Amino acid sequence: MTGDFFWAQRPRPTRGPKPALTLDQIAEAGIAIADAEGLAAVSMQRVAADLGYTKMSLYRYLPGKAELVGAMLERALGEPPEISGGWRDGLTHWATALFEGYSAHAWALEASTGRRPVGPVEIAWLERALSVLPPGLTGAERFDTVATVSGxxxxxxxxxxxxxxxxxxxxxxxxxxxxxxxxAVVAALIDIDAHGGTDDAFAFGLGRILDGLEVLVAQRV
Known part of the structure; x- marks a missing residue:
């Protein structure tokens, strides 16, 4: 695995045929396979075949599968959303957008764990979340907050x-x-039937996380 794959400067070849593919095209082909069949179905050979190329030809663009999956993740998640307003609304918007990205590409959860090449898009999501957090948190707490929300x-x-x-x-x-x-189950069901209410554990849990963060910050003012 090449850890600096997304960050190393790639010199333009001065000789030989002009590259026929782009990294985005290769990533899109991998995404199509993973969306339909899961991440296990993705391989350099399969992606190359779907693009109409040989496996060896892909090595001109990617060192191996780890970098291929990394490129797929970067492409699938895309740039983080623009955020405006207060920190609670901003972090809620960020979390909701990330949830939608993972929900659209179930394999992205697996792809974003373990040792892997980390690209600028993944770092941009972290940067966007950190940038909206309220003052009063230490550096470690800011990272822990993002880890808690993303978890x-x-x-x-x-x-x-x-x-x-x-x-x-x-x-x-x-x-x-x-x-x-x-x-207890029956009592809750009867209460919902009598009084209504939303069934949205994602929003409820996120709200309670942000409540706790708000209390912590207020204690330090």
Missing amino acids: HVRMFAGQSVGPEGDLTAAMSVVLRDHAERFP
Whole structure:
């Protein structure tokens, strides 16, 4: 794996044929495969074949699969969103955009863990989140805050939830036949039925994280 792949300056060749592909084209081909079949289906040979080239020809652009997956991740997530307003709204917007990116490309969660070449887009997401945090936090706390928020995002983006109809059917069985076994579940369902309410654990959890951060910062003023 080449750790500085995205950062090293690449000299333009003065001889030989003009490059027929771009890194973005190669990344897009890899993304199409991963979206349809998962990250395990991505290989240098498969991507080259889908582009109509030989495997060896891709090595002109990429040292190997680690850099290919890194390029795919950079391309799939894209630049972080522009943020305006207060820090709570800004961090909420950032987290929601990251959640949407991971949700659109389920393989991106796997691609963004472990040893890998880290590119400017991934660093730009970190930079954008750090830049909106309120004053009063140490450097370590600022990184920990982003790690906590991004961990919340990753947890919900990685959840595999069955069809909503299956869950509704299961809850109906609980209410009808097993109320005495699951009284807390039944009580919550009855309350929702009587008073309504949203079922959005992602937004609820993110809000509580930001509440805690707000309390911490206020204590230091």
